[in-house]
Amino acid sequence: MARRRLARLSEVKGRFFHGARIQSIAAPRRALRRAGPTFREYEVSDFIQEQSSTPGGQDGAGHAEAELAKGPGQAALGVLSGIVTALELAPAVAVRGVDRDGIVRFWNRGSAALYGMPAERAIGQPAAALVAHGESAAEFAAAVECLWRTGQPQAARDWQVRAPDGRALWVYSSMFPVGAAGAAQQMYCMDVDITARKREESALGLVGENFRQLYDKSTDAILLIRDDRIVDVNPAAVALFRCADRERMLGQRLSDFSPLRQADGAVSAPLDAELAARAHADGNCRYDWRYLTCQGELFWAEVLLTSITYDHQYLFYAVIRDISARKQAESSLYLSAQVFDNARDAILVTDRQQRVIAINRAYTDITGFSAAEMTGSVFTVQRGDAEDPVAFHRIWAELAVSDHWQGEITGQRKNGAQYPAWLALTVIREAGGEISNYMGILSDITDRKKSEEHTRHLAEHDFLTDLPNRVLLLDRLSLALGTARRKRTMLAILFLDLDHFKNINDSMGHHVGDLLLKEVARRLIKCVRGVDTVSRQGGDEFIIILADIGGIDQAAHVAATVLQAVTQPYHIGEAELHVSTSIGVSVFPSDGDDMDSLIKNADIAMYHAKE
Template sequence: MTDHHKLARLQLSGMLGLVLMVVLLLASYFFYQQWRDYRDGSSVVAEEARLRGQTFLKAYGDHASNSLETLYSQTQDILRQRLREQVDQAYVLADSLYRRHHRRLDDAALQREIVESLRPLRYFGGRGYYFIDTLDGDCVLLPTSPQREGRNLLDNQDDQGAYIMRKLLLSVDNHAGSGFASYRWYRPGETFMSEKIAYSRRFEPFGWLIGGGEYVLNVEEDLQQQALQTLAQMPVGERGFFAVIDQHGRLRQLPGQRGFTLPAALQQQLAATPSQYFVSFSHPAAGGSQRYSAYVALVPSWQWRVVSIIPERELTLSGAAQAQALGEKTRNRVLTTLLILTLAVCLAWLFSVHFSRWLGALIAQYQQRLQASQRQVEDKAREIELTRYMSDSAADAIVLLNAQGRVVYHNEAARHCFCDGNEHRMPELFEERFSGGQHHYVRSLRCCRGEVTLEVSLTGLSYQGEYYRCATARDISARVSHERQQRLAATVFEASSEAILITDADSRIIAVNRAFSDITGYSEAQALGNTPALLNSGRHDAAFYGDMWNHLHARGYWSGEIWNRRQNGEIYPEWLTINQVRNGDDSISHYVALFSDISERKATEARVQHLAEYDFLTNLPNRLLLHDRLQQSLHLAERKQHAVAVLFMDLDRFKNVNDTLGHDAGDELLRQVASRTQHMLREMDTVGRTGGDEFVIILPELSGSAQAGMVAERVLQVLEAPFTLRGHTLVISASIGIAVSPADGSSPEVLLKNADMAMYQAKASGRNAFRFFTASMTAEVSERLLLENQLRLAMAQQQFYLELQPKYHIASRRLNGFEALLRWRQADGSLVSPARFIPVAEDSGVITELGLWVLEQACRTATEWVRHGRQLTIAVNVSARQLTHGDFCAEVARVLRDSGLPPALLELEVTEGTLIDYSGPVRQQLAGIKALGVRLAVDDFGTGYSSLAYLKNFAPDTVKIDRSFVSELQHNRDNAAIVSAIITLARNLDMESLAEGVETEAELAALQALGCDTVQGFLTGRPLAVNDALALCRLQAAADAV
């Protein structure tokens, strides 16, 4: 087949291909449009069917949820109605027995008859029983606990502090003589209490109440079963049903619904979903699996989730007909489009055949002319290509410049040298002065590859009457750079501060630099020809050098620390790096060693290490080094099955030393304590200082805890000897906590923490003692942390209030003041003892804010008394933390100013221990308070140090005698002597004496006989609410007026 015929066929094929392509594009567009319309229509139909199904399913689910909520809302009413019916029956039975037998039986026999008649009776499926109590709170009938019958149950409380019997008595204390009471008690078989409702009626003949009760949870469970039965009878469509997931995430089986389970993952998902949630899932069915749709509705009262479930097939029946009609319409439109496109293709084929024949004849004429011209062009191109190939293959750059200085030609090497786009810089190769012939020179140029050095050969030539210059350039940059590097290496070798030593392959020294001679003391002449063994210090064995050479041969280098010897015999450390130098055949040609003297650096590291691990004041190990040594001792003890003891020691009242003698004396005391402790321990033991006045002793390799106790006892004995500090003789003591591994912990952190807790127990027990850690200490710490968090929450929620205990003058029996007592009632109504929360408040710092609140409330209350004409003092307890935190005196002045209370009516009570332990900071604050005109009182006098010097310095207005002396006043001669001495001391110092905790007339008489001024206690008045205290003030004022 000729080219002419091939071209004709190609033309026809191209035109037909173009037509077919257009047709295919149009067909694709039409078919895609039809498919998209069908897809969108199907989606709309399916979405409408889905929404109708969800609306249908939601209506069933919401109806079921509302029905269960209605059923739950009737719980209390149903329970109360049932209880009323049951108790009324028991009341009728008791009344009937009374009317029948009261004339022939005495009261005791008739009461037994009624009791025994009600004892066996049960209701609510055997759960309920009847009880009888007297109106005084005595139990008459209690079938579940007969042992309680005959006992008074007025003080019986539930787990929320509510008095059960008092609630029952209050429920019948009305005109009807009956009522309901709610409280909490144990359900049968359970160890915790649940809510219970009781109905009682007053039985007048014997002063009884007859009642019965039931747990609310039991009624709820009955109603839940009723709810499940209700749901089982409620259909969802034709084949749908309900499922219930309770508050624990369990599927509750409906009555009559057997064998249906939900997948575990779906059940967990439904249990965690909110209300109004739709979900689909598959469930096994005969012949495969079936898809279901479900709607989740929440029953808030029981925390149930009611799931209405229906097969998806039932929900989508309404959309099937619409989908079928849409498919038929789409099929007809596709067939019509195919018919039109087929007709268009046939017409296009006929047109293409006729057009192709006409175009073929026209192209044949032009083809003959092109063939002749092509042969001439090919001959010229061959000559040019061969010439260019020879030029571009040259390694040197060639540049041709015309007489006008314009580049007319350059080869590939020149283009690579100057890079693309920089041809305008090629004339820089040429010298300005050129007289012809051939000229050679070196020129440095900056091109795209950086600075290059070129060796240039310049010649001239003429062609067709025009003169040209030709430059041939060779890049010699590598040669020049190598020569420069050799000169630089020689300079660096000599000027380096590191010693450099070069040996041949046999380890013979062939070169050393000046630093080598400076460090080793050997001159170059002494070193050349020797081996590096010349510097051997003798501190490393053959194995060390063997490992060095093995590493060097394996990796080609070695680097590390080594000890060598100078020419004068001095041994010094150096950091050495050795590298192999290999030939082209991979054989070793040389070894190059670089080293530097690191003596000064190692000395600096040692000093830094000591500062990091030792306490600067006592030179004892610090916390970091103690932790490391304790860790090592524990590892060793684990291998050898020994015990390790940690002693945490804290000096008692060390703050007083700093406050009275100054911090320099305190530092000297710490150094002497460290020295004494260190000298009485074993060499393997460790004593360190962790900060302040805290020391830690580590005792490894012990056989038991008894040895640790003996060491602690010896430490306390050593510290009992007097210390001499700057001319002062001082006696101190310490408190020690002990934790022993592995019983008290197997890690440093746990042992230190437990020993610290034990130390605080030693302080709490009176100081100058040691205590072993016990597990109960951890529980106490956890309880204190919980109580501290509750304290801060109570402050925010205003759970605190004041009670006021009256104080009476003994001689006149007149009210002369009150003491403000802080009380804490939690949100559940329970009271927290001040003995529990006051110490925690002081330790945590909450006492500063809480104490200020008490002071403000007390002053406002006393101001109210003044407005009613009563000038009574109000006493407020002040803690040591308040006195040492900020400017407490200024706070007192502000509170007095804001409340308007005269200063003489405020009395601040400070414990005797506070005066002793914080004498420095407290003295200034108390002096300022006294200057305001506020009264001061010493609380718990006689229980601590009882220093007369402190009474003289602080000059309180009142001395309070502790309850511990008053309670045994009549029977303990020592107590009587102490109280007499305190009263006499107070009288002689012009102070008021006040006795706390007076509870009997005998105690009051004894105190009056001894000359005590004022008393307070349960005998003269229990703590009162603020309003009751105001009422007492008014009553006293009325009595004074009479």
């Protein structure tokens, strides 16, 4: 399972960073060859931590949005951007992705440099037309067929290929599948140019008299081993192992320069003996190995151990190349893929023309749009409201200047449902400063908005009757007064008080009083229009705002309707209650032109009514 996740995520990240100056992306060949299907699981929680939102009115929403900006989405964005930089500094490795039809779907800068074909021309072409395997075509096809059939990576090996421009090349290639739900969807090949080394090896075999010159001038470390002891090393070996001189290495076992255990936990000594036996039986053996320098520093190396016969004696010569940078690139690629695919926020990546090249699983979960539907399309925010072209262009203009933009949007899912979302966009630039990609992180903030709304509702409504409380009443009255002043219309305030309500509470209990108040609230709501407001001020007092009335007669008519509704019998449990009410009315602008005056005059009128 871990291998499939690695492969699939590596595919996404490869496509994700297409166009940036990433110079090394390589498969974890050591892990595949040395540790079988087991990969170390990196905890994405180390890089993405959930951060809860703080609800509560307008201030709460602002605080929550600020926190979200610093939360999991922004954390994931920072990790991924850092990984891009790390990969850019790695050595060149040609990486290409091929689908089941043999069509190239990914072609990095290393591939463009090695095979002389830019990505824009290579993508969409048959892989066999770009990287021809000549006499080994059938063998390569069998390896590819085995990869598709088993879903397992194939053993890394040397291939002689021909580039589109006719150049003959030797590459050391790793092949592994990527996909989802256990099904391989693409094959990724990571090729390292070993043409120069092959020429050196060929020269060693064909021109014995030039062996010493090549041996001394080789850029790879070469060691001659007899009876398990090092008998000769070239200058490159002394430099690689950082020894003071060659005598420091002569007479030592090659295993003396190994740590106690390899990266997969295997004990180095018996494993080294096993590989030597394999090289003796097969003629040679290639593998990845961790060594210690003379200063005790660990480094990764690729080893070609070859068995030869000289003067009736068996010897080994080992060609060792430092691949620490490649291993670091593999680790970074695996880690970035883990972060990308396991992020809870939706992540989307486009090329410089804003065409989508990758989305993660969370994007599909949130929006409903699959990778097949999004890939290749020009990215626009799926918005539920009427899209403002000016605002949209302003976003991209701000990105071009500051490399970042974030804000709240109203998104629309594939099924048409709208949802509130927080979108953060960032720019990925090449080393020269040119834009290569855009990355977006989309967070569904529906739950946060519901929490904020619930908190706001509790703060603005009476807990018993669910009517607007005094805070919301004053807010709505302020708006209604502003409208009345602009339109030169009238509004009225009705102040109600239930007569002798305290006697009901005292004689029948507060639970009966509460039920009575709820029923009164329901009746009052039925007496007014949707634009009017019914509010409970506390106890048995209610205030009604009648907005945009035609005159005092209309206010009096509503007051009469309310009086009749409230005084109808109440059946609460087995009891029948009869309640009367007193109503005071004030009208804008004749009885006051501000909130305090209107409420005060309605209250005074109510007390006159009681008398």
